[in-house]
Amino acid sequence: MHKSNLTIILIMFSFFSKGQSNLEAKFLESNSDMNLRNMYQRIVWQMQPTNEYLFDQTKGEVKYIVEENGFEVIVKPEILGTFNLDDKTFLWSDKNPSINEKLNSKVNSFRKTLPKKYQKDKFKSTTEFNSNLLSLFSYNFNSNGFDSKRQDNAIIYYSLLDIKIFKDGNEISIIEPKNHTIPIQDEQNIELIKKFHKEKLEINKQYNDERISSDQAFEKIKFIHLKYWLNEDSYFFPALSWPCNFDEKSILEWKEFKIDENRLFVMYTTDLGWTTESYAYEIDSDANGDKVIINEY
Known part of the structure; x- marks a missing residue:
């Protein structure tokens, strides 16, 4: 191989490795912060996977029923994307015609900050990487937290924006998007x-x-x-x-x-x-x- 071609390949490898390394560092930072935000929601209204929920795209909300506390919690979501469990591919929400465009307004600008291979409409992925991606997305937009739910053969990933807590039909609290700890x-x-x-x-x-x-x-x-x-x-x-x-x-x-x-x-x-x-x-x-x-x- 010609020396100049080898040099170009080494430079390219260094570039992509550095890009991936930077992404991993961003994941660590966002996870550290977003774990706190999700914990705050667990403390305040018992956010947990076992809560009954209803995802209503028409209303642009996710409703959680927290039976132990008698709470009804209404969350405004921002959908990042979906993961197909059959072919193990992640599809960005703004490239998915089945997702209401009002629920993915921040996705395009976020995608452009990532390495090129993750800017494709869909790409091979894992649930671990998807969770890291959702954490970084939520952190970048100062969300209250994040969540994911399985629907049929897919997992939907979304950030929690404004949160309203109701008890006996009365609104008792509003949680605006930010870190409350x-x-x-x-x-x-x-x-x-x-x-x-x-x-x-x-x-x-x-x-x-x-x-x-x-x-x-x-x-x-x-x-x-x-x-x-x-x-x-x-x-x-x-x-x-x-x-x-x-x-x-x-x-x-x-x-x-x-x-x-x-x-x-x-x-x-x-x-x-x-x-x-x-x-x-x-x-x-x-x-x-x-x-x-x-x-x-």
Whole structure:
């Protein structure tokens, strides 16, 4: 091969690698922020995959029914695209004639910021990449969060813009698109939760290795739980599990934040192997010692 041609190929490889690397860095940044925003929705109105929902393109809304809280939550969505589970292709929403154009007004401008191979009308993809793409899209447009739902043989990916919460038919809250959490730099509560997790993990490991019986394991793990939980409601007593989603080896990120003036939380994001998931503990900011946890999400 001629030296000049080799140089051109190396330059092109360097360019595309750098572009992909930049995209991965953007995914990390957006996921870190959007995990907080989704957690806020989970805390405030119990946003979770098991909620009954109705996607109404004509009205331009997604309605969630949160039975436990008696909430009806109306979200204005911005649809990013759909993933065909049969041929594993992602199709941008503004290139999909079945999607109302009022629900994809931001998509074209976002697509143009991506590497060329992702600017095609549709491309081969994975659910992991789609989630990262949705996170970046939602972050770029300062959304409240994001969600995805399976419909027949496809998954629809969308951002959460304006959110209205109703109870007994009355509107009780409006959540405008932005990050509603306040980051805290103090590591004290994070270190406390890490200690709690380490002690729980040891009991689960002992049980998994058959060094203690199930009765012994439950007694020990309940004792550890009550060392750290101010709220002693048995509803929150832990189950035995292996592997554990709170194993420090699988945790990607820790955060501490406040919402609504003085509600304090420690959140951790863990790699489950097939996906990532975030969890949060609510901390009583007035409690002393280790016994401080009052809720989990």
